[in-house]
Amino acid sequence: MGSPSSGPLPRSARATDIIRFYSRKLLVAAAAIISFTVLFLLYTRGSSLNLNYGSHRPQPISPSEAPDNKPPSPFHPHSHDNFIHLDAIKEFWAPWASAILASKPPIPEITVRMPHSNLGVSEEEARKPRTPPANLINLSPSEMSNLTEAHASFMGNLAAYKYPDRDVNSLFHHRGVVTVAGGEYFGPAIVGIHMLRASGCDLAVEAFVQNWDEYEPELCEEYLPKLNARCLVIEDFLSAHVDKALEVTHYQLKSLALLFSSFRDVLLLDSDSIPLVDPAKLFQSAAYKTTGFVGWSDFWKSSETPSFWTIAGLPSFPANLPSPCSESGQIVVDKMRHLKTLLLATYYNIWGPKWFYPLLSQGALGQGDKNTFETAAVVLNSPFSRVPKGVKSVSRRTGERGAVKGSAMLQFMPENILPDGMNEGLEVIPTSDRPAFIHANTPKMNAGHLVDEGDLVTDEGRHLRLWGSKEDQVKIFGEDLEKRVWLIVKETGCELANVVKEWKDRKHLCKRLKEHWNEVFG
Known part of the structure; x- marks a missing residue:
């Protein structure tokens, strides 16, 4: 069969x-x-959020654990967990975006009768508390009432927010450095990251760009990961229907970068603020251990209208505020202790150009986001600290009879550094005379702009130093700092001349950088 x-x-x-x-x-x-x-999808989209968390959500850490709690280096550019963090941040941010929109000031743009004078602060004045500046804004009683009501509305949302620790624990961990790059800011950011590594710092860096037009694949996926840095795209965290109404641009990007970064303990750096010491030491300062917020002074007396404090719900002008206004070229902040501070600062920045910037600066030089972070801490009665040693100017002379122009702001270390893992009250290391950052804002260390915009030569056409003589720099920094930074400018400018988008059309960039190097430092 x-x-x-x-x-x-x-x-x-x-x-x-x-x-x-x-x-x-x-x-x-x-x-x-x-x-x-x-x-x-992982390949084409994952590269914008190089967040390497492993197989779980981020877990909280104590500050003393941080030296051994760095994300892997270099970051993997296409991690699946990027999407987990993106979704979690979007879920966290969505109600706050709606709250900020709902609390938009319902009044016309604030104007000033005349810009506030830019008054310098002597060392003696800097030791005295702030006195109320003159009121120079145009604001009717009804407009002030409406603005106060809008501010109170957002403050009500913050008061009802009872679980910031839970959000911090689930969203943020590690220590790290955050900067806003993209476009013309990529060049100085790259120099700053190289100086960060030269200081011995191995903290991870997150460089935020505004949108996908600013995202440069070769930089973000090949060059920066070798420096333990990655790019994130701010628009990826935003919702089209709500956030479009918030008009997020320019100064607003820094506060959002702070909120959206994966780090809990953050050094926020402007792209043109160059670290001169290992910033990891800042997290060990007595000021940071005590308050979780360390800021630095600007050159000028604070110039906010006293009416702001009434609008913010304070009964009177705050006592014992520092006399100089603050600057935001560098801020060190613990998001566990200051998440509400950052949310309120974001509210001030989103509605800053038309309303809160005039209130906080009254048209004085540098009006922008610089006062918003510290002001938010004051309004919320949250602890903060300001580095006592004031900012110093770094300048250059433009010719034999030329004017003296400011080139940079020199910021110093906090007064005392605690050995890692130790608490306040134990032996401290005095550091207050040591430069911590050179905020090179005029001009910025952008290789392409430096050779094209005339800042490198005197009125007579002679190549010049930007930060003073070699002898003066050795006295201040213990070395010829400008030469060390310019070596990075020259080498990165030559290496990336055909990579950085805004440098590609600048003819003979490398040759011109070498010419300046040979004339000044050769």
């Missing part, structure tokens, strides 16, 4: 086998398509 399968099958059985055969083929094909789609 033949086997049961040796003869022809009935029609129904053959149809069933055919269906099974093609079903298996379809399943295999579908699996292949799904796998390819997932890999494609």
